Amino acid sequence: DAMVIQNPRYQVTQFGKPVTLSCSQTLNHNVMYWYQQKSSQAPKLLFHYYDKDFNNEADTPDNFQSRRPNTSFCFLDIRSPGLGDAAMYLCATSRDLTGGTEQYFGPGTRLTVT
Amino acid sequence: GNSVTQMEGPVTLSEEAFLTINCTYTATGYPSLFWYVQYPGEGLQLLLKATKADDKGSNKGFEATYRKETTSFHLEKGSVQVSDSAVYFCALSAAGGYNKLIFGAGTRLAVHP
Numbered sequence: 001d002a003m004v005i006q007n008p009r010y011q012v013t014q015f016g017k018p019v020t021l022s023c024s025q026t027l028n029h030n031v032m033y034w035y036q037q038k039s040s041q042a043p044k045l046l047f048h049y050y051d052k053d054f055n056n057e058a059d060t061p062d063n064f065q066s067r068r069p070n071t072s073f074c075f076l077d078i079r080s081p082g083l084g085d086a087a088m089y090l091c092a093t094s095r096d097l098t099g100g101t102e103q104y105f106g107p108g109t110r111l112t113v114t
Numbered sequence: 115g116n117s118v119t120q121m122e123g124p125v126t127l128s129e130e131a132f133l134t135i136n137c138t139y140t141a142t143g144y145p146s147l148f149w150y151v152q153y154p155g156e157g158l159q160l161l162l163k164a165t166k167a168d169d170k171g172s173n174k175g176f177e178a179t180y181r182k183e184t185t186s187f188h189l190e191k192g193s194v195q196v197s198d199s200a201v202y203f204c205a206l207s208a209a210g211g212y213n214k215l216i217f218g219a220g221t222r223l224a225v226h227p
Binding site: 004006031035040041042043044045048050055090092094096097098099100101102103104105106107108 | 145146150156157158159160163165203207208209210211212213214215217218219220
């Protein structure tokens with residue numbers, strides 16, 4: 001089945017220690033998104049890629065970076081995690097950027113910062 | 115700016131009860147509207163969507179109608195099951211944007227036998 005895969009499902013990192021979260025997709029979609037969802041809150045878009053074109057949301061902290069080496073993979077890098085970065089990180093894909101196009105979500109990676 | 119407001123939860127119902135979760139939105143133009151469901155420990159799954167006024171989205175017994183005049187997209191189900199227990203998010207994707215989803219705060223539904 002075509003799907004969005006996130007690894008690992010659970011990640012523990014130390015305060016200030018860089019961490020990378022991974023997302024892969026078998027849908028061959030052009031767009032990949034990263035959302036942050038803090039406990040009991042709505043998901044919030046951090047950034048997205050359309051092919052290799054990167055678009056950062058205006059309020060995404062500089063501490064968060066992303067890489068998309070090919071169509072299938074996208075990474076979220078947190079350079080110096082703080083306690084406030086503990087959250088569920090959701091990767092999503094869509095065929096294109098047309099409003100109303102369905103986004104397919106992965107299961108998420110729950111990040112704990114100690 | 116664009117925003118989504120959902121009724122606060124938790125909503126607690128007995129099995130086979132009728133469900134309504136209210137959702138209203140603020141947006142310029144004609145956004146697309148969605149309901150996503152999140153089961154414990156999992157990512158989001160699209161439940162249903164509507165892309166223009168008066169459209170009705172439906173799936174698994176859930177329905178929602180895009181009401182432009184009241185800027186609403188209320189979720190309904192005639193008879194809930196224990197397996198419907200989850201968090202439900204209303205969301206919009208603004209017209210002319212880049213398909214960015216703006217979510218409401220979510221409504222937790224608990225269904226008891």
